[in-house]
Amino acid sequence: MSTTDPQDADIPIIDISCSTPDVPQQVLSAASTNGFLFVKQDDSLLPQAQIDAMFSLAAHFFSQSVAQKSTHTIHSAAAGGTNRGWVTMAGEALDPSHPGDPKEAFNISPPHPVLQPLPPPLSDSSAEISKFLASCHAICSRILTMLGTALQMGEKEGGETWFVDRHDESQGPSGTIFRMLYYPQTHAHGAPSTSSIRAGAHSDYGSITLLFRLPGQPGLEILKPDQVWAPVPVNPSPDLATPPILVNIGDLLSFWTNGMLKSTVHRVTFSGGEERYSMAYFCHPLDSARLEAVPSEVIKAFGHKGAEELKSQRERLGLGGRGGSEVLTAKEHLDRRLKVTYGLKD
Numbered sequence: 275m276s277t278t279d280p281q282d283a284d285i286p287i288i289d290i291s292c293s294t295p296d297v298p299q300q301v302l303s304a305a306s307t308n309g310f311l312f313v314k315q316d317d318s319l320l321p322q323a324q325i326d327a328m329f330s331l332a333a334h335f336f337s338q339s340v341a342q343k344s345t346h347t348i349h350s351a352a353a354g355g356t357n358r359g360w361v362t363m364a365g366e367a368l369d370p371s372h373p374g375d376p377k378e379a380f381n382i383s384p385p386h387p388v389l390q391p392l393p394p395p396l397s398d399s400s401a402e403i404s405k406f407l408a409s410c411h412a413i414c415s416r417i418l419t420m421l422g423t424a425l426q427m428g429e430k431e432g433g434e435t436w437f438v439d440r441h442d443e444s445q446g447p448s449g450t451i452f453r454m455l456y457y458p459q460t461h462a463h464g465a466p467s468t469s470s471i472r473a474g475a476h477s478d479y480g481s482i483t484l485l486f487r488l489p490g491q492p493g494l495e496i497l498k499p500d501q502v503w504a505p506v507p508v509n510p511s512p513d514l515a516t517p518p519i520l521v522n523i524g525d526l527l528s529f530w531t532n533g534m535l536k537s538t539v540h541r542v543t544f545s546g547g548e549e550r551y552s553m554a555y556f557c558h559p560l561d562s563a564r565l566e567a568v569p570s571e572v573i574k575a576f577g578h579k580g581a582e583e584l585k586s587q588r589e590r591l592g593l594g595g596r597g598g599s600e601v602l603t604a605k606e607h608l609d610r611r612l613k614v615t616y617g618l619k620d
């Protein structure tokens with residue numbers, strides 16, 4: 275696999291704050307081409323100051339000692355349980371066929387109704403974190419509604435809010451998780467400096483992901499259909515004062531749409547001494563949501579064109595053993611993925 279010119283990622287920038295009728299169609303088109311789109315940053319969606327504040331908070335947290343960070347180790351009771359808390363260097367492998375990723379993370383789930391226990395300095399900013407998560411969810415809901423509109427979801431079955439209804443956090447628990455990510459200087463932290471892979475090749479587990487990155491800290495690449503890795507620029511347009519939010523489709527929306535929406539494989543790669551921060555909001559449906567085909571004429575017309583891709587995706591994710599067609603719930607699906615990522619035993 276080779277790497278090509280940045281333009282090759284071919285990801286459109288869409289202004290979802292404007293509600294002209296063509297916007298849902300643009301979102302669907304991007305979601306079913308590369309599975310990636312840039313959402314133009316707009317303070318009415320999420321003030322830039324809030325994004326900046328979260329990055330500062332993350333930098334402060336990760337700068338602490340291992341002893342300070344490990345009081346809230348991932349999956350521990352102190353951190354609020356499964357998939358919450360601090361992931362140490364190489365503590366997970368997004369591509370399980372490779373060693374652990376040389377990065378750290380801190381996972382925060384949305385308040386139910388209060389936030390999980392947090393260590394300093396995150397604990398001093400609970401209100402800001404909750405506000406940020408709520409804004410992220412509102413952006414995801416807007417995109418999910420647009421997808422419902424463009425897919426012409428059956429009115430009798432719920433219409434354009436079909437997806438949003440299944441992501442209504444007031445109705446129960448979900449796998450939604452916000453991750454602060456830190457990719458330290460590899461040579462300074464004893465990680466393997468020979469590899470430039472900082473987050474192994476993977477597709478995201480949930481419905482949609484919002485990714486926040488910093489100017490001057492590239493590294494994300496997507497795998498194009500011709501098996502070429504294409505870099506995704508942090509800011510794709512000189513006209514934009516701040517980087518847009520990168521949105522990508524996860525496995526669940528791909529399953530849900532018979533493979534019409536693309537859950538594209540991506541990775542983070544960069545070599546050498548630089549450190550890098552990013553933040554990802556992984557939006558998941560309610561745990562109880564069933565991953566069955568959705569009531570959409572558009573998906574029906576798409577038919578089984580995505581079947582091959584979906585089959586290989588199921589195999590890649592180790593889901594083939596259930597006959598390939600058994601309907602999973604969102605929670606069953608997520609539990610399987612987390613087990614593989616963290617190397618958890620039954």
Ligand SMILES: O=C(O)CCC(=O)C(=O)O
Nearest residue numbers: 455473478494542552554
């Ligand atoms: O750090 C990044 O830019 C992307 C990370 C990512 O793809 C993930 O954590 O799922």
Ligand SMILES: [Fe+2]
Nearest residue numbers: 476477478540
């Ligand atoms: Fe990802």
